[in-house]
Amino acid sequence: MQLSRQIQAWLLLLPALCLLVAFTHYPVVKTVARSFFGFGVQWEDAASLDNYRYLLEDEVLGQVLYNSFMYAAITVPVSIVLAIAMALWVNSKMRYKGVLRTAYFTPTILPMISVANIWLFFYSPEIGLLNKLLALVGHSGYNWLGDPSLSLYSLMAMTIWKEAGFFMIFYLAALQTIDTNLYHAAAIENASKWTVFRRITFPLLMPTTLFVLVNALLNAFKLVDHLFILTKGGPNNSSNLLLYYIFENAFSFFDTAYAAVLTVVLLVILVVLALLQFGVIEKRVHYR
Amino acid sequence: MxxxxxxxxxxxxxxxxxxxxxxxxxxxxxxxxxxxxxxxxxxxxxxxxxxxxxxxxxxxxxxxxxxxxxxxxxxxxxxxxxxxxxxxxxxxxxxxxxxxxxxxxxxxxxxxxxxxxxxxxxxxxxxxxxxxxxxxxxxxxxxxxxxxxxxxxxxxxxxxxxxxxxxxxxxxxxxxxxxxxxxxxxxxxxxxxxxxxxxxxxxxxxxxxxxxxxxxxxxxxxxxKPETTFVASFIGHPPMNLISCEDVQIGVRPEHVSLVDESGLNVVVNESDYQGSETIITTTYQGSIIRAILEGKQSIPSGSSIKVRWEPASEHHFSTKTSKRVDTRPGLLPFQ
Known part of the structure; x- marks a missing residue:
C-alpha cells in the first residue's frame, strides 16, 4: 500500500521531471563540465582551469559586465517606479481608465522582436521618428544606435517602455487588494497623500515589489532578442550584454568552452542576486 | 441653544x-x-x-x-x-x-x-x-x-x-x-x-x-411609546405583537401577555420555544401572530387552544393607514 502510493507519486512527477532534467539540469551539468574539460568545440581528457584563466585576460568581458550591470541598475528601478506611478494613476477614480490600462499593457503583449523593429524605426538616423521630431525644433539629431555613448541607453529606453506596463499589472492587482478602510482611517487622521503612500501603500506593496524586483533583474540578464535586431552588441561592444556575448562566443566564434565558462559566471551572478534579494529584502517585507 | x-x-x-x-x-x-x-x-x-x-x-x-x-x-x-x-x-x-x-x-x-x-x-x-x-x-x-x-x-x-x-x-x-x-x-x-x-x-x-x-x-x-409600527416591531425581544382590528393595529409586548383560564382571547398555539429562564409561546389569533413570554419551562402542545389576555394600559394603537401611533381606543377586543 505504502509502496504503491510512492510509485504512484513518482509516476505523477515523471513528466515534469523528464522535462526539467532534459532541458535544465542536464544542460547545467554539461555546461559546468565543458567549462573545465572543453577546448574550443572539443573535449579534453583532463580538467584544467585554462578556460577560467582567460576570463582575466578578456578585455571585452569587463566592458560586457559593466554594460550588463548598468543595464540592470537603470532599467530595473526606473521600470518599477514607472509601474507604481502608472498603477496608482489607473487605479484612481477616473474616466476611460480601461483605455489607459490597455494602452499601458500593450507593449507587454508584443514580442520583443516586433518591439525592436518598431523602435528601429524610432531610432534610425535618417528616417527615424525621434530625429524627425528633433528636426522640427531645428536639431540635427543623434545616431541613437550608432553612437557608442548612446547605444546602451537607447536599448534601456526601449526595455523600460516594454517592461513597465507588465509590472504595472502586478501593482494594480496588489493595489486592489488593499482595504479602502485603511485609506479612510488615514483620511480621518489628516494624512497627506505622500504620507499615505509612504506609510501605507508602499509598505503594503512590498511583497509585490520583491516579486517584481526578482523578475526585473532576471529579465535584465535574460533579454537578448532586441540586440539581434538593433545593435548586435555594437558599436565596438558599447551595447553588448553578457548573454549576447555568450551567444557570440558559442555560435559566432565557436568557442563553446569559453561560452560555458561565461555561462557559469552568469549563473553565479544570478544566484548571488537572488540570495541577496531574498535575504536582505525579505526581512523588511510585510507579508499578510 | x-x-x-x-x-x-x-x-x-x-x-x-x-x-x-x-x-x-x-x-x-x-x-x-x-x-x-x-x-x-x-x-x-x-x-x-x-x-x-x-x-x-x-x-x-x-x-x-x-x-x-x-x-x-x-x-x-x-x-x-x-x-x-x-x-x-x-x-x-x-x-x-x-x-x-x-x-x-x-x-x-x-x-x-x-x-x-x-x-x-x-x-x-x-x-x-x-x-x-x-x-x-x-x-x-x-x-x-x-x-x-x-x-x-x-x-x-x-x-x-x-x-x-x-x-x-x-x-x-x-x-x-x-x-x-x-x-x-x-x-x-x-x-x-x-x-x-x-x-x-x-x-x-x-x-x-x-x-x-x-x-x-x-x-x-x-x-x-413607539411612534410607528416599524419601531414597535423593531424594538423588543421578541418585538411587539401587532394585531389588526378594524382600522387600527393593536400593539402589545409579549412580556405583557399572560395565560388565563377564562375571559381571554381564544388563540391557537403554533410552537413553544424554551429559552431557559422563560418560554416564548407563539400563537395565532385571526391571522395575526401573538407571542407571549411565560416564566420557566412551559410545554403546551402545538395546535391546542388557550386563552390569553393583557392589561388595557399596556396596549399601543397604530393607524392601519399611516402606521403611526394614534390615541388610545381601549376595549376593541372581546375580552375587554
Missing part, C-alpha cells in the same frame, strides 16, 4: 435611489447617540457623510455651529472606529495608535504622553510591539479605540464596532466603551443594527428605516 453637531436635510442618492432621504438631527456635547436600523437603512452612509468620507447630495452638517461640508475628513476634528477595525497590518500596535499623531506632526513627547494614557485606558500594554495579525478580535478593537482616544478629538464616530466580536466579548466591550465615553466626555455617534447595543449604551437613539428617521428619542421612550 446651538448643538454640538447638527445634521439638516441630509440626502444621498445612489443611482437615483435615495440611500439617505432628508435626515435631520441634533447632538449635544458629551451625548452618546446611536444610529440604529436594519442593514441598508442609510445609517453607515450618514456616518460616512459626517466623517467626510462621502459627500451628501443635499443638506448640511454643522459641527460647533460651523458647516464642515467643505472640510476634508482630517480637518473636521473627529475620530472614527471602523467595523473592520482598519488597522494597518504592517505596523505594530504602537505605530498604529500614533499614526495620526505622526501625520499631524504632534511633538514626540506629547505623542508618548497620549500613547501611554490611552494604552493604560484600554489595557494594551503587553501588546504594543505586536502586529495586528497577532491580535484577537477584542484586542484589535482596543487598538482601534486607542487610536481614536489619542487623537483627542471631541467627536468620535463608531461604525458597528462590536459586530465582529462574539457575544460575551460584545457585552464586556459595551460597558467599556460607555465608561470610556463618560470618562473622556466624548460625543459619540454610534452606528449599529443591534437594538441591545443601542438600548444599553445610548443617551438617545435615532432609528432609521429606508433612509428616513422613524423615531428619535431616549431608549425608554422607544420601549414605552
Amino acid at each position: 446651538s448643538s454640538f453637531l447638527s445634521v439638516s436635510g441630509l440626502c444621498r442618492y445612489y443611482d437615483g435611489a435615495a440611500a439617505v432621504d432628508n435626515i435631520n438631527f441634533e447632538v449635544s456635547e458629551g451625548e452618546f447617540v446611536a444610529l440604529l436600523g436594519p442593514s441598508g437603512c442609510g445609517k453607515s452612509t450618514t456616518l460616512k457623510m459626517i466623517a467626510g468620507l462621502e459627500q451628501p447630495d443635499a443638506g448640511d452638517i454643522n459641527i460647533n455651529g460651523k458647516s464642515v461640508l467643505s472640510e476634508s475628513p482630517g480637518k473636521r476634528n473627529l475620530s472614527m472606529v471602523f467595523q473592520s477595525y482598519a488597522l494597518f497590518p504592517h505596523l505594530s500596535v504602537k505605530e498604529n495608535i500614533v499614526f495620526g499623531l505622526k501625520a499631524r506632526s504632534v511633538p514626540k513627547a506629547e505623542q508618548k504622553k497620549r500613547l501611554d494614557s490611552a494604552v493604560d485606558m484600554v489595557d494594551l500594554r503587553p501588546h504594543l510591539d505586536k502586529k495586528p495579525g497577532q491580535l484577537s478580535g477584542g484586542q484589535s478593537q482596543r487598538v482601534a479605540l486607542a487610536r481614536s482616544i489619542v487623537s483627542n478629538a471631541p467627536l468620535c464616530l463608531m461604525d458597528e464596532p462590536l459586530s465582529n466580536l462574539d457575544t460575551k466579548l460584545r457585552a464586556d466591550m459595551r460597558s467599556e466603551i460607555r465608561s470610556l465615553q463618560k470618562k473622556l466626555k466624548l460625543t459619540v455617534i454610534y452606528v449599529t443594527h443591534d437594538q441591545v447595543e443601542a438600548m444599553s449604551m445610548a443617551d438617545k437613539i435615532i432609528l432609521l428605516n429606508k433612509g428616513s428617521i422613524e423615531q428619535a428619542a431616549e431608549p425608554e421612550i422607544f420601549y414605552e
Whole structure:
C-alpha cells in the first residue's frame, strides 16, 4: 500500500521531471563540465582551469559586465517606479481608465522582436521618428544606435517602455487588494497623500515589489532578442550584454568552452542576486 | 441653544435611489447617540457623510455651529472606529495608535504622553510591539479605540464596532466603551443594527428605516411609546405583537401577555420555544401572530387552544393607514 502510493507519486512527477532534467539540469551539468574539460568545440581528457584563466585576460568581458550591470541598475528601478506611478494613476477614480490600462499593457503583449523593429524605426538616423521630431525644433539629431555613448541607453529606453506596463499589472492587482478602510482611517487622521503612500501603500506593496524586483533583474540578464535586431552588441561592444556575448562566443566564434565558462559566471551572478534579494529584502517585507 | 453637531436635510442618492432621504438631527456635547436600523437603512452612509468620507447630495452638517461640508475628513476634528477595525497590518500596535499623531506632526513627547494614557485606558500594554495579525478580535478593537482616544478629538464616530466580536466579548466591550465615553466626555455617534447595543449604551437613539428617521428619542421612550409600527416591531425581544382590528393595529409586548383560564382571547398555539429562564409561546389569533413570554419551562402542545389576555394600559394603537401611533381606543377586543 505504502509502496504503491510512492510509485504512484513518482509516476505523477515523471513528466515534469523528464522535462526539467532534459532541458535544465542536464544542460547545467554539461555546461559546468565543458567549462573545465572543453577546448574550443572539443573535449579534453583532463580538467584544467585554462578556460577560467582567460576570463582575466578578456578585455571585452569587463566592458560586457559593466554594460550588463548598468543595464540592470537603470532599467530595473526606473521600470518599477514607472509601474507604481502608472498603477496608482489607473487605479484612481477616473474616466476611460480601461483605455489607459490597455494602452499601458500593450507593449507587454508584443514580442520583443516586433518591439525592436518598431523602435528601429524610432531610432534610425535618417528616417527615424525621434530625429524627425528633433528636426522640427531645428536639431540635427543623434545616431541613437550608432553612437557608442548612446547605444546602451537607447536599448534601456526601449526595455523600460516594454517592461513597465507588465509590472504595472502586478501593482494594480496588489493595489486592489488593499482595504479602502485603511485609506479612510488615514483620511480621518489628516494624512497627506505622500504620507499615505509612504506609510501605507508602499509598505503594503512590498511583497509585490520583491516579486517584481526578482523578475526585473532576471529579465535584465535574460533579454537578448532586441540586440539581434538593433545593435548586435555594437558599436565596438558599447551595447553588448553578457548573454549576447555568450551567444557570440558559442555560435559566432565557436568557442563553446569559453561560452560555458561565461555561462557559469552568469549563473553565479544570478544566484548571488537572488540570495541577496531574498535575504536582505525579505526581512523588511510585510507579508499578510 | 446651538448643538454640538447638527445634521439638516441630509440626502444621498445612489443611482437615483435615495440611500439617505432628508435626515435631520441634533447632538449635544458629551451625548452618546446611536444610529440604529436594519442593514441598508442609510445609517453607515450618514456616518460616512459626517466623517467626510462621502459627500451628501443635499443638506448640511454643522459641527460647533460651523458647516464642515467643505472640510476634508482630517480637518473636521473627529475620530472614527471602523467595523473592520482598519488597522494597518504592517505596523505594530504602537505605530498604529500614533499614526495620526505622526501625520499631524504632534511633538514626540506629547505623542508618548497620549500613547501611554490611552494604552493604560484600554489595557494594551503587553501588546504594543505586536502586529495586528497577532491580535484577537477584542484586542484589535482596543487598538482601534486607542487610536481614536489619542487623537483627542471631541467627536468620535463608531461604525458597528462590536459586530465582529462574539457575544460575551460584545457585552464586556459595551460597558467599556460607555465608561470610556463618560470618562473622556466624548460625543459619540454610534452606528449599529443591534437594538441591545443601542438600548444599553445610548443617551438617545435615532432609528432609521429606508433612509428616513422613524423615531428619535431616549431608549425608554422607544420601549414605552413607539411612534410607528416599524419601531414597535423593531424594538423588543421578541418585538411587539401587532394585531389588526378594524382600522387600527393593536400593539402589545409579549412580556405583557399572560395565560388565563377564562375571559381571554381564544388563540391557537403554533410552537413553544424554551429559552431557559422563560418560554416564548407563539400563537395565532385571526391571522395575526401573538407571542407571549411565560416564566420557566412551559410545554403546551402545538395546535391546542388557550386563552390569553393583557392589561388595557399596556396596549399601543397604530393607524392601519399611516402606521403611526394614534390615541388610545381601549376595549376593541372581546375580552375587554
